[in-house]
Amino acid sequence: MTRVAAALLSLAAFLALWKVVTLIGGYPDYILPAPELVASRGARAIASGVLWQHTGATLLEVVLGFGLGAVAAIAAGIALGKSVLIERVLSPYIVAAQAVPILALAPLLDIWFGGGLLARVIICALIVFFPIAIATMVGIRSADPLLAEMLRSLGAGPSQVTTRLEIPSALPVIFGGLRVGVTLAVIGAVVAEWAGASIGLGVLINIANQGLFDTPLMFVALVTLAVIGLTFYGLVLAVERRVVHP
Amino acid sequence: MPRPRLAISLLALLLAACSPAASSGPSASAALRHVTLLLGFRPDVQFAPYYVGQQDGYYADAGLEVTIEHKQAPDVQRLVADGQAEFGVADATDVMIARTSGVPVVYVSTLYERFPVAIIGRKGTVPSDPAGLAGKKIGTPGKFGSSWHALLALLAAGGLGEKDVTIREYPQFNQADGLAAGDVDLITGFRNNEPLRLEAQGIAVDLLTIDQIAPLPGPGTIVGQALLDSDPDLVRRFAQATARAQRAVIDDPDLGLQAAKVSVPAIAEDLDTARAVLEATTVLWAGESGFGDGAIDVSRWRKAYDIMRSLGFIDGSVPVEQMIAPSIVGGG
Numbered sequence: 001m002t003r004v005a006a007a008l009l010s011l012a013a014f015l016a017l018w019k020v021v022t023l024i025g026g027y028p029d030y031i032l033p034a035p036e037l038v039a040s041r042g043a044r045a046i047a048s049g050v051l052w053q054h055t056g057a058t059l060l061e062v063v064l065g066f067g068l069g070a071v072a073a074i075a076a077g078i079a080l081g082k083s084v085l086i087e088r089v090l091s092p093y094i095v096a097a098q099a100v101p102i103l104a105l106a107p108l109l110d111i112w113f114g115g116g117l118l119a120r121v122i123i124c125a126l127i128v129f130f131p132i133a134i135a136t137m138v139g140i141r142s143a144d145p146l147l148a149e150m151l152r153s154l155g156a157g158p159s160q161v162t163t164r165l166e167i168p169s170a171l172p173v174i175f176g177g178l179r180v181g182v183t184l185a186v187i188g189a190v191v192a193e194w195a196g197a198s199i200g201l202g203v204l205i206n207i208a209n210q211g212l213f214d215t216p217l218m219f220v221a222l223v224t225l226a227v228i229g230l231t232f233y234g235l236v237l238a239v240e241r242r243v244v245h246p
Numbered sequence: 247m248p249r250p251r252l253a254i255s256l257l258a259l260l261l262a263a264c265s266p267a268a269s270s271g272p273s274a275s276a277a278l279r280h281v282t283l284l285l286g287f288r289p290d291v292q293f294a295p296y297y298v299g300q301q302d303g304y305y306a307d308a309g310l311e312v313t314i315e316h317k318q319a320p321d322v323q324r325l326v327a328d329g330q331a332e333f334g335v336a337d338a339t340d341v342m343i344a345r346t347s348g349v350p351v352v353y354v355s356t357l358y359e360r361f362p363v364a365i366i367g368r369k370g371t372v373p374s375d376p377a378g379l380a381g382k383k384i385g386t387p388g389k390f391g392s393s394w395h396a397l398l399a400l401l402a403a404g405g406l407g408e409k410d411v412t413i414r415e416y417p418q419f420n421q422a423d424g425l426a427a428g429d430v431d432l433i434t435g436f437r438n439n440e441p442l443r444l445e446a447q448g449i450a451v452d453l454l455t456i457d458q459i460a461p462l463p464g465p466g467t468i469v470g471q472a473l474l475d476s477d478p479d480l481v482r483r484f485a486q487a488t489a490r491a492q493r494a495v496i497d498d499p500d501l502g503l504q505a506a507k508v509s510v511p512a513i514a515e516d517l518d519t520a521r522a523v524l525e526a527t528t529v530l531w532a533g534e535s536g537f538g539d540g541a542i543d544v545s546r547w548r549k550a551y552d553i554m555r556s557l558g559f560i561d562g563s564v565p566v567e568q569m570i571a572p573s574i575v576g577g578g
Contacts, residue, residue, distance in 0.1 A: 030324050030349045107418040111427050115414060194417045203388070206417055210320045211390025213340075213347040 033216040038223065041216035050204070055224055057200040058189050061117070062228065065124020065192070066185035070178060073129045077136020077174075078162065087137070098130040102188075106195035120192035120200075127188035128181040135177025139170025175240040182236050186229040201225050278311035279480065282331040286319035289510040291520045292438065292527045293335075294502030295357075297509040299491035302501070308487040310480075314509070319391065320344075327351045327470045333484055337392040338463035338547070339554060345569045346560040350471035354574040355485035355540030357492070358464025359533035363396040365454035366440050367425070367432040372452035376404030376459060383412040385421035385430035392462075393434035398557050399460035425449075438526035446519060462550045463543060464530065474571055485575045489540040496528045496537055542572040 015035050022034045029037060045051040076094075080087045106123050113119035143166040151161050167174075193202030201221045208217035285293055296314055299305045305312045317325065322334040323344045334351075336344075341353045365372060365379070373379060379401060386393050401407055414430050416423075421433040422440045426447060433440065441451050456462060467488065469481050495502035502524055507513050513520040531537060551566040 028328060028348075030347070031328055107416070107420045107423070110416075111420075111423055111429060115424075115429065196415055196417060198389075198413065198415055203415075203417075206388050207390055210318075210388070211343070211394070213320060213323065213344040213349050215324075 030213060030215045033219055038216050038219040041214070042220040042223070045217060045220050051220065051224065054199055054201050054204040054221070055228070057197070058186075058193070058202070058225070059228065061120045061124055061189040061192060061200065062182075062185045062232065064117075064121040065188055066128055066182055066232070068121060069125030069128030069185065069188075070132050070181060072125065073132035073177070073181070074136050074174065076129075077133040077177075078140055078167070080133065081137040081140025081166070081170075082158075082162065094130065094133065097126070102127055102191055103194070106191055110192075110196035115196045119195070120189065120197060123192035123195060124185055124188035127191065128185050131180040131184065132174070132177040135173050135180075136170060139173030139177075140166045142173065143169040171244050172240075175236065175244060178236050179233060179240075182232040183229045186225055186232070190225065201228075278306060279309055280311045280313065281333060281480070281484065282313045282315060284315050284317050284322040284325055284331045284334040286317065286322050286335060288316055289512075291503065291506040291510065291513055291524045293509075294495050294506045294524055294527075295488055295492035297505035298495055298502055299487055301505045301508060302491070302494070304487045304491040304494075305484070308483040310484060310487065312484075323349050323351050323468065326468055329470050329472060332469065332473055332480070334468045335465055336468045337395075337465050338550065339392050339395040339559070341468060341569055342551060342554050342560050342566075346564045351468045352471055352474050352571050353463075353466050353468050353542065353569060354474065354481055354571045355489065356464065356466045356538065356542055357488075357540070358466070358530045359538060359543070360437075360530045361392075361396065361456050361462045361464050362436045362438060362530050363393050363434055363456065364437045364441075365397070365400065365432050366422075366435045366444070366451050369450040369452050371431060372454050374454065376400040376454070377406065379404055379432070379454075380406055380410045382431045383414060383429075385414045385416050385424040385433040387419050387421065387434075388415045388417045389413075392465075395554065395557070395559060396456050396460075396462060397434050399462060399553050400454070400456055402553075402557060403459045438523055438530055442519065442522050442526060460553055461546050462553065463546050466542070467540070474574075478571075478574065481571075482574050485540050489575065492531060493537055493539065495524075496531060499524050499528060502528075540575040542570050542575070544570065544572050 018035050022032055025032065033041075042051065076090070080090065080094075102123065109123050109126075110119045113122055140162075147165055148161050151165055156164065189200065190202035190205070193200040194206070197203050201224055204221045205218050208214045208221060283296060285296065293314075296312070300312055300314065315331070319336065319340065322331075323336055323340065325331045326334040327344075327349045335357060336351070336353070338353055341351055344351055365384070373382075384397065386397055388394065398408065401410065414421075414424060416433075421430070422435060422443050424430050425433045426444065426449060435441070437453060437455065441453060444451050467485055474481055499521065503513075503517070503521055506520065506524070507517075533543070547566055547570055551560070551569075554560050555562050
């Protein structure tokens with residue numbers, strides 16, 4: 001079975017299960033709408049342009065937040081991996097920051113950074129940072145010490161050891177972190193929008209849920225977020241295949 | 247038989263069970279009728295009448311054993327409509343939208359006779375006329391809920407629209423922090439909450455209230471249409487017991503404070519603020535002619551219905567008569 005056929009079969013099974021649950025449960029539309037109702041509501045949201053506006057805003061936040069978070073995390077991960085001192089000094093802060101619920105901190109970040117796109121990108125980047133930084137650190141440390149010693153004996157400096165050996169050998173692990181990070185970026189964008197935004201899929205969820213009591217529209221936004229997450233995950237996977245397993 | 251929950255449905259599917267999930271009927275031996283009350287927001291001294299009703303026997307006298315749970319505001323309406331809880335407290339303007347959107351809830355008694363939302367700003371910066379809002383940067387939780395409805399109603403009363411002001415959204419309801427930080431000129435907020443918080447920080451404030459400009463009904467008790475149809479006596483007993491407890495708190499706020507301390511122990515950490523919030527809240531429970539024991543002001547509802555319709559929040563497909571049940575505790 002091809003990958004596409006398997007995916008389509010899986011999607012069909014999921015939709016069938018969803019439909020059966022709505023039938024057995026007898027849920028009203030405001031509790032659990034049936035898939036065809038969500039599809040029909042989604043078509044209306046697309047036709048009216050509402051879905052595009054909100055999706056575009058969230059996509060921008062995901063791309064910028066993931067980009068900023070990933071670059072910062074890889075740089076930090078390399079430093080943490082190469083220096084035990086840096087790891088000892090910074091790790092407690094990084095772990096502690098990860099343990100703080102970002103949902104509680106986000107409203108303050110939103111005010112500190114002016115409540116615009118910058119604030120949302122920073123919130124998104126903070127959520128992305130931890131898994132990528134830790135993966136990078138682990139990957140850097142997984143480089144073969146004998147190969148590093150050999151490079152040094154051939155006259156390679158520390159930066160050459162890093163760029164020629166440690167980073168290439170860390171790539172599979174770094175990409176593992178990027179795959180986790182890119183899905184978290186979608187969550188991060190929504191959390192950032194819930195902290196303060198006028199547009200975005202997180203805002204649409206709030207409006208549909210709290211403002212319009214339009215549960216099918218809320219599901220449309222959720223499905224769109226899932227599609228964005230799957231798409232970005234697939235993109236990272238595709239890049240990984242080209243870079244790590246050419 | 248209650249409808250199976252999602253987990254039961256999934257379990258039934260996974261196990262390919264032939265029979266539906268077992269029913270769980272009420273205890274036959276219970277002397278009191280057990281009911282669930284859903285409150286939005288979070289445990290707070292503002293809900294003192296319900297705590298007094300529980301602890302001081304008002305509900306027991308009405309033959310009720312009440313369990314209180316806190317949920318997100320939109321979930322209160324959904325769960326009550328679906329019969330997963332008997333009673334809830336919701337904003338009247340949200341009830342209009344929910345009912346129009348096909349969520350079968352009915353507003354059966356008034357909790358706040360004065361609309362609690364106001365425009366709040368630093369002293370000397372709040373216009374006395376809604377037309378003065380033009381050009382202001384206003385913080386509000388989002389484009390939903392009673393704060394948003396009140397803001398648009400005020401703007402409309404001043405001949406303004408959303409485009410005439412700058413909206414800054416604070417979905418975590420921290421717009422008071424935004425005002426304190428100077429991010430915005432004005433905020434929407436509850437008269438018994440944000441002004442007290444800001445004044446506690448040393449920020450003197452002024453208010454622009456909506457009652458005299460665009461009358462909107464305040465939050466109240468809601469039930470599902472099915473429960474109202476099947477057992478109006480239960481609904482009446484609950485509403486009347488709540489009103490009695492509410493009147494007791496109006497007469498003696500300390501009674502409410504003590505009950506709230508039991509239900510919300512954190513209140514004890516700052517009793518002065520809790521007392522101030524409760525006293526400000528009791529002012530909002532009573533209208534110009536005093537406390538009405540939960541009666542619904544139908545005339546106010548009709549005016550609010552027209553306002554909500556003119557603002558585009560509802561389309562008029564569900565008449566106001568289906569949204570309220572003034573016969574439960576009276577009103578006209």
